[in-house]
Amino acid sequence: MRITKTLWNKASAARLLLYKRDASPPSNAVRVLGAMLGLQFDFEEPDLLQMEHRTPEYRKINPMATIPVLKDGDFTLAESHAINLYLLSKYGGEQKEVLYPSDLKTRAVIDQCLFFDAGMLFRRLLEVSQPAFIGKIDSASSTHIRNIEEGYGIVETYLESSPYVAGDRLTLADISLGCTVAGLEGINIQ
Ligand SMILES: N[C@@H](CCC(=O)N[C@@H](CS)C(=O)NCC(=O)O)C(=O)O
Structure with missing residues (x-):
């Protein structure tokens, strides 16, 4: 074998x-x-x-x-x-070297995205999903929606200047932010 x-x-x-x-x-x-x-x-x-x-x-x-x-x-x-x-x-x-290149500035931009995901975008998902999960709320508030839209706006801004969030190639940053965005898609905003 x-x-x-x-x-x-x-x-x-x-x-x-x-x-x-x-x-x-x-x-x-x-x-x-x-x-x-x-x-x-x-x-x-x-x-x-x-x-x-x-x-x-x-x-x-x-x-x-x-x-x-x-x-x-x-x-x-x-x-x-x-x-x-x-x-x-x-x-x-x-x-x-592909997913986390050693070039100082490329790596710094990837780190920026990883910290943005951990410190901001995922937190905003958690602010809705955590209370919803335990039945404390049944829909997102206008503040939740505003915060999530602001987070999306930041991702969109990164994607305006390059095909991937941290440049021309898929990196660790796309993996984390992509999974958070997929989670945000699951939130029923109406
Ligand atoms: N920044 C952390 C976030 C981890 C996190 O908050 N995970 C959630 C599940 S998606 C959790 O464990 N929640 C349990 C709780 O907050 O009580 C990471 O990226 O691992």
Whole structure:
């Protein structure tokens, strides 16, 4: 049998374990990169409605009490953007230079997009999806909608000057922002 990196994660026989949910944009960003790199994950799916991510046991794994979380052997890492940077650095091979080029300014613009996603765009999605998920609200408020539209406007502005958010090629920034935008598309704004 031909052993490829889809069967064995390159340079390591350790299985990758990902704590995720299917409807979670940051979890999906990790899965998209994993698929692009041919990585295999085992999955754990904490039930967020049952607050399984707020238990003392889960907080030992991730004090932030969020998904995704990656376990690579005995190494544990939370925060999708940090996880993707780690996975790309460790398993990316030739994709490293493609998805996160070493050119200082190109990389800085990608970082700008990753921080924008973590600090602004995804937060704005969470402001609606989190209370909706636990039944506190049944529709987005005008403030939610205004904030989301402003976030979309920023993405659109980036895309006015280049085909991808951080330049001429698809990078880590498109993976994270693309998954957040896909999540925003799921919000029923009327
Ligand atoms: N910036 C974090 C955001 C993680 C996050 O907030 N994930 C959500 C699910 S999509 C979560 O764990 N929510 C649980 C909670 O906030 O209680 C990342 O990119 O990993």
